Amino acid sequence: MHEHDDHDHDHDHPHPPAQKDHDAGPMGAYEVLEEALRSLLIEKGILTAEAISAAVDLMDSRTPALGAKVVARAWTDAAFKKHLIKDTRAALLDCGIDIGTIAEFATVENTPDVHNVIVCTLCSCYPKMLLGTPPAWYKSLAYRSRTVVDPRDVLNEFGVELPPRVEVRVHDSTADLRYLVLPMRPKATRGWSEQQLAAIVTRDCMIGTALPKVAPKARGTRAA
Amino acid sequence: MVSNVGRLPRQGAGKAPRFAAGDWVQVAARPVLGHCRTPWYVRGKAGRIIAVHGRFRDPERLAYHRPGLPAQVLYKVRFRQREVWPTYRGFDGDHIEVDIYEHWLEPAS
Numbered sequence: 001m002h003e004h005d006d007h008d009h010d011h012d013h014p015h016p017p018a019q020k021d022h023d024a025g026p027m028g029a030y031e032v033l034e035e036a037l038r039s040l041l042i043e044k045g046i047l048t049a050e051a052i053s054a055a056v057d058l059m060d061s062r063t064p065a066l067g068a069k070v071v072a073r074a075w076t077d078a079a080f081k082k083h084l085i086k087d088t089r090a091a092l093l094d095c096g097i098d099i100g101t102i103a104e105f106a107t108v109e110n111t112p113d114v115h116n117v118i119v120c121t122l123c124s125c126y127p128k129m130l131l132g133t134p135p136a137w138y139k140s141l142a143y144r145s146r147t148v149v150d151p152r153d154v155l156n157e158f159g160v161e162l163p164p165r166v167e168v169r170v171h172d173s174t175a176d177l178r179y180l181v182l183p184m185r186p187k188a189t190r191g192w193s194e195q196q197l198a199a200i201v202t203r204d205c206m207i208g209t210a211l212p213k214v215a216p217k218a219r220g221t222r223a224a
Numbered sequence: 225m226v227s228n229v230g231r232l233p234r235q236g237a238g239k240a241p242r243f244a245a246g247d248w249v250q251v252a253a254r255p256v257l258g259h260c261r262t263p264w265y266v267r268g269k270a271g272r273i274i275a276v277h278g279r280f281r282d283p284e285r286l287a288y289h290r291p292g293l294p295a296q297v298l299y300k301v302r303f304r305q306r307e308v309w310p311t312y313r314g315f316d317g318d319h320i321e322v323d324i325y326e327h328w329l330e331p332a333s
Binding site: 102104151152164167177 | 314
């Protein structure tokens, strides 16, 4: 509630809602197009509303936690890591993750000499079937345009400071491949379980805009 | 790794790859009207093929409801950032990699 002490406040004026309803404004051209197309496809029996909901549910089931499990396994299982880098699709299937048939996947590994970062300058191509929907900034004009021309500044803004002689390798995924960054395992995680490791692999670590961090209190802990 | 018929709907049959990993190539500098996956900033630039991804249907035709055949070989091409952006401010060893379809590539002179 607000208070005004400089005038009588009888509450006969309208208040704007605290948060605007997301569908309050007029529909945009693409929203109209989507709705028209969707209702036509349903009317003609080509799709059902249930099938559309199921596809949305499938997409929502993909989250960075899934990617983090894959990274943690690659950190603890050398044969799996080799497989993941050689044939990402098959290695993910071995983990029970079906990445579908829309695009091919590849894994790029960070090393002491190379730091990888992913961008799509065309639109927002992203390994959705592993990490879920991309963050809004990934689709922004600023990220898409600046990452290719000034990747070190962009990484600094994300808090990633790299030694000057570590190669920054940008991957512009504008075609039929989607990329997953395999970050370097922090040294302070010796003896950790896969579950402990997965907890420090954030979404941004797998885009290349962050490095896995070990919280000071977790340093030196060992798996039970 | 380049099979004639791929495992994805967008993969398909086509010619043998013209380039191999290690080859130096130059990206065509032609303008395009409509849908295209070759970023403008690498057009006319020279880079090195580091992987042959396989054959994928041509997105420039797929975008207009054509079958996109014959499929184009898709390559991963690595460019030096200094080649792409002459005023690049980062480390001399920085690179950018872009996946480019064969009809955009010529042997580097």
